[in-house]
Structure formats: structure tokens, C-alpha cells
Amino acid sequence: MYLTFPLGLNYVFGKKSSPHACEIGAGTTVLTRKVNLYNYEGSYKPGYFLGHLSFMYRRVPTDGGLTWRIGFNSMIGTAGDIVPMPALGFGYAF
Numbered sequence: 001m002y003l004t005f006p007l008g009l010n011y012v013f014g015k016k017s018s019p020h021a022c023e024i025g026a027g028t029t030v031l032t033r034k035v036n037l038y039n040y041e042g043s044y045k046p047g048y049f050l051g052h053l054s055f056m057y058r059r060v061p062t063d064g065g066l067t068w069r070i071g072f073n074s075m076i077g078t079a080g081d082i083v084p085m086p087a088l089g090f091g092y093a094f
Helices: none
Strands: 004-013 020-031 048-059 065-076 082-093
Touching: 004 048, 048 082
Parallel strands: none
Antiparallel strands: 004 020, 020 048, 048 065, 065 082
């Protein structure tokens, strides 16, 4: 079991008068040590960090309503491995 602490910053590029925007973000996730609850002795593994990047297209109607975004997030491991993952989000603007 891991306990995680994600930290990140996102910036949204676009004009306030336009419903179209680009969202770019970066951050890190701190993972604590892994502990096996069923075999306590010798089950510790050290904690580590994962980096993440996000690139999203965001659509927010100027008069409110359904919002959505689509893009991808990349997880970057300590060994240099990169895992791209699709991302999709929905919301409502007032």
C-alpha cells in the first residue's frame, strides 16, 4: 500500500472571450514507502517520486454550461520511463 502526495501547477492559456483554451501542467507525486500489511517483517521498500506533465484542450462556454477537456498526461518514473495516458474531464460552469 502506498500513501501518495501529488503536487502540481497548471496554467490555462486563452482569451476570456473565447470558449477555447489550452491547459499545460507539471508536477510531482511523492510516494511513501511500500508496506506489505500481511508480511510485516522485511516488507519495506523505499519511497520515491514520479513526475507528471499534462497537455489538454479545454472547452468552457462563455455563458456557462457543460465544460469538457481532453488531452494526455505523462507519468515519468525515476528510471526515466515515460507512460503517456489519455485524459478526459467533464464539468459545469456557472
